[in-house]
Amino acid sequence: xxxxxxxxxxxxxxxxxxxxxxxxxxxxxxxxxxxxxxxxxxxxxxxxxxxxxxxxxxxxxxxxxxxxxxxxxxxxxxxxxxxxxxxxxxxxxxxxxxxxxxxxxxxxxxxxxxxxxxxxxxxxxxxxxxxxxxxxxxxxxxxxxxxxxxxxxxxxxxxxxxxxxxxxxxxxxxxxxxxxxxxxxxxxxxxxxxxxxxxxxxxxxxxxxxxxxxxxxxxxxxxxxxxxxxxxxxxxxxxxxxxxxxxxxxxxxxxx
Amino acid sequence: xxxxxxxxxxxxxxxxxxxxxxxxxxxxxxxxxxxxxxxxxxxxxxxxxxxxxxxxxxxxxxxxxxxxxxxxxxxxxxxxxxxxxxxxxxxxxxxxxxxxxxxxxxxxxxxxxxxxxxxxxxxxxxxxxxxxxxxxxxxxxxxxxxxxxxxxxxxxxxxxxxxxxxxxxxxxxxxxxxxxxxxxxxxxxxxxxxxxxxxxxxxxxxxxxxxxxxxxxxxxxxxxxxxxxxxxxxxxxxxxxxxxxxxxxxxxxxxxxxxxxxxxxxxxxxx
Numbered sequence: 001x002x003x004x005x006x007x008x009x010x011x012x013x014x015x016x017x018x019x020x021x022x023x024x025x026x027x028x029x030x031x032x033x034x035x036x037x038x039x040x041x042x043x044x045x046x047x048x049x050x051x052x053x054x055x056x057x058x059x060x061x062x063x064x065x066x067x068x069x070x071x072x073x074x075x076x077x078x079x080x081x082x083x084x085x086x087x088x089x090x091x092x093x094x095x096x097x098x099x100x101x102x103x104x105x106x107x108x109x110x111x112x113x114x115x116x117x118x119x120x121x122x123x124x125x126x127x128x129x130x131x132x133x134x135x136x137x138x139x140x141x142x143x144x145x146x147x148x149x150x151x152x153x154x155x156x157x158x159x160x161x162x163x164x165x166x167x168x169x170x171x172x173x174x175x176x177x178x179x180x181x182x183x184x185x186x187x188x189x190x191x192x193x194x195x196x197x198x199x200x201x202x203x204x205x206x207x208x209x210x211x212x213x214x215x216x217x218x219x220x221x222x223x224x225x226x227x228x229x230x231x232x233x234x235x236x237x238x239x240x241x242x243x244x245x246x247x248x249x250x251x252x253x254x255x256x
Numbered sequence: 257x258x259x260x261x262x263x264x265x266x267x268x269x270x271x272x273x274x275x276x277x278x279x280x281x282x283x284x285x286x287x288x289x290x291x292x293x294x295x296x297x298x299x300x301x302x303x304x305x306x307x308x309x310x311x312x313x314x315x316x317x318x319x320x321x322x323x324x325x326x327x328x329x330x331x332x333x334x335x336x337x338x339x340x341x342x343x344x345x346x347x348x349x350x351x352x353x354x355x356x357x358x359x360x361x362x363x364x365x366x367x368x369x370x371x372x373x374x375x376x377x378x379x380x381x382x383x384x385x386x387x388x389x390x391x392x393x394x395x396x397x398x399x400x401x402x403x404x405x406x407x408x409x410x411x412x413x414x415x416x417x418x419x420x421x422x423x424x425x426x427x428x429x430x431x432x433x434x435x436x437x438x439x440x441x442x443x444x445x446x447x448x449x450x451x452x453x454x455x456x457x458x459x460x461x462x463x464x465x466x467x468x469x470x471x472x473x474x475x476x477x478x479x480x481x482x483x484x485x486x487x488x489x490x491x492x493x494x495x496x497x498x499x500x501x502x503x504x505x506x507x508x509x510x511x512x513x514x515x516x517x518x519x520x521x522x523x524x525x526x527x
Contacts (some may be wrong), residue, residue, distance in 0.1 A: 049416055075418035087413040089406050091473070096279040099399075100406045104418030106399045113398030114391050125399065168418055 001063075002027040002172055002203050003048070003079075008057030010043050017043040019227035020057070025172070025220075027210045030194060030204045032214045034238075035224035036248070041207040044224070045174050049081045049203075050074040061172070076104045080170035082161040084177045084207075094160050095145045098132045101167030132167060139163045139193060155186050158240055162193070172203045179210045191217050215239065223247070263376055265446050267441050267446075267486045268381035274466035274478030275388045281472050282496035283428040284408035285334065288343050289350030290436050290463045292330075293323040295455035296353060297437025299363050302372045305445065312375045316441040317382075323437025324430040326353075330493040331429040335422055350460050357452040369444075376446035384442065388435050392475040395431070404428055434520025436492065469510055471517015480518050 003025040010018040018040040026030045033041045046052040048059065050071035057161045058067045063075055069077075080101070088097050106128045108116075116122055121129070136142045139159045144152060149160055154162055165173055175194070187210060194217050194234050198204055208214050212219065214235070221238045223230040238244055257265075301319035304310040310318070330349045336343055363369050395401045403424050406414035415421050444450045462485065471479025473502050488506070492499035510518065 051260050051412060051416055070420075071412075071415040072418045072420050075416060081416060083413065083416075087410050089413070091409065091411045092402070092405060096402055100402050100414070100419070101417050103399060103403055103406075108399050109423070110395070110400050110431060113395050114431075116394060116398065118390065118394060121397075128399075164417065 004060040006058045007159045009055045011055045028218050029219040030198050032206045032218040039224040040227040045176050078171035080165035080168045081174035082165050086157045090150045093146050096161045098167050101164035104168050115163045135163045174205050176207045179213050267445050268385050270482040270486050271385050271479050272439035273463040274482040276432045277463045277467045278472050278478040279432040280428045283404035287346040288460050289346035291455040291459035292353035293349040293433040293436035294440035296326050297323045297440030298450050301441030302444040306372045316438050319414040319441040320434040320437040327430040327433025331426040354452045372444050372448045376442045471519045477517045477519040
């Protein structure tokens with residue numbers, strides 16, 4: 001198993017956003033996490049990526065426990081993420097943003113930077129730029145390389161976030177609602193992109209409300225409700241799961 | 257020493273101070289205690305070069321290293337606070353250093369340190385400024401430079417992108433403090449007399465002004481800011497006692513019309 005969670009909990013004051021969740025993500029799959037608002041999906045992503053520390057429970061990646069590690073250490077292990085509300089570095093260009101994502105895979109600290117040869121990027125820096133340019137090609141933003149991210153459309157910004165996450169060569173990519181605010185054609189583009197990411201060998205864990213996208217792209221779906229696991233299975237099984245149907249009854253997001 | 261030469265020396269020292277604050281500020285680490293680092297560099301350098309006969313260049317480096325070590329010490333508690341609290345913390349540090357030297361008899365206490373040799377030359381300062389600008393530019397173009405901007409803009413996202421926040425913050429503080437320490441060494445050997453009162457809050461605020469007025473999107477900002485604040489009162493000598501008032505009005509105008517600094521955010525082109 002690529003990722004394994006055991007009885008993970010997160011409490012905010014008196015409110016338990018994640019109330020003991022255990023599940024596994026298989027390598028090479030696209031694994032979706034769905035559930036109504038407040039089910040704890042985003043909190044769970046924050047726990048896995050180390051943005052928030054869990055209150056209790058344990059987590060393993062490639063059979064190595066990483067509970068309690070810092071976010072930067074978790075990224076270096078090979079778990080990268082985007083953010084539901086885009087959090088790009090807005091004064092930097094598209095390419096520089098993605099280069100920041102490559103940070104963990106480039107060497108060199110302050111002293112190395114100060115004493116480097118001037119006016120000439122280091123070999124590591126040039127290799128990183130080449131890799132970043134290739135990723136921008138991959139997400140279809142090569143033509144926007146030198147644009148400030150502020151000047152991009154929201155959909156383009158979401159793609160930059162995906163490229164930035166991919167720049168660390170992650171084994172697991174966590175995507176938090178990447179389709180929010182996209183029109184059907186853009187969602188179709190995102191579906192293709194996620195399939196290609198999976199084909200390149202990166203496992204994807206997707207949190208998404210867009211049911212058509214989830215059903216089209218997922219190998220496995222986990223349903224959360226009120227911080228607990230409600231159901232798990234293939235998209236077909238989930239679609240017919242009685243508890244899932246009743247939990248979602250009246251929720252228009254389920255209507256596909 | 258001619259009038260123009262001494263103005264140029266003060267300008268160069270101020271440019272060093274501006275760059276020394278620009279580096280941590282580029283990583284989002286605001287400091288209003290930079291005079292403390294300057295004081296440490298000034299005293300260490302003066303003791304070594306003027307009292308112990310160490311070569312001036314070596315004494316300058318030693319002053320810088322002492323200030324950088326102090327920077328690391330302040331940096332640790334500073335990791336826990338942000339924004340306005342970081343300002344208060346660094347202000348407190350500046351005061352601690354000043355009061356330390358006020359009570360420290362071996363360096364003369366309140367009566368200061370006399371008999372410092374006039375070793376500061378304009379050419380030496382120009383070399384130091386070129387090196388400091390080089391350091392700032394090299395950092396900006398590097399992996400850590402991007403990390404500093406990322407930390408400045410969004411710490412949480414930066415950490416999630418693999419950036420070790422503690423390392424970036426501490427090192428940017430230490431590099432900035434090093435440059436402030438060197439500036440202090442030059443200052444001591446220009447003024448030939450140092451006392452704790454010279455390194456009070458006003459001097460920290462002045463360095464802050466260089467960076468905020470000039471803008472901290474590029475290293476050119478603090479340089480322009482330092483030049484503006486140093487030279488304008490000289491140019492305005494003809495309006496005599498009204499010159500600081502006029503200067504204050506200009507600062508208010510700059511804050512209103514150029515809130516990002518005289519040198520605004522860079523226009524992107526390649527990188």
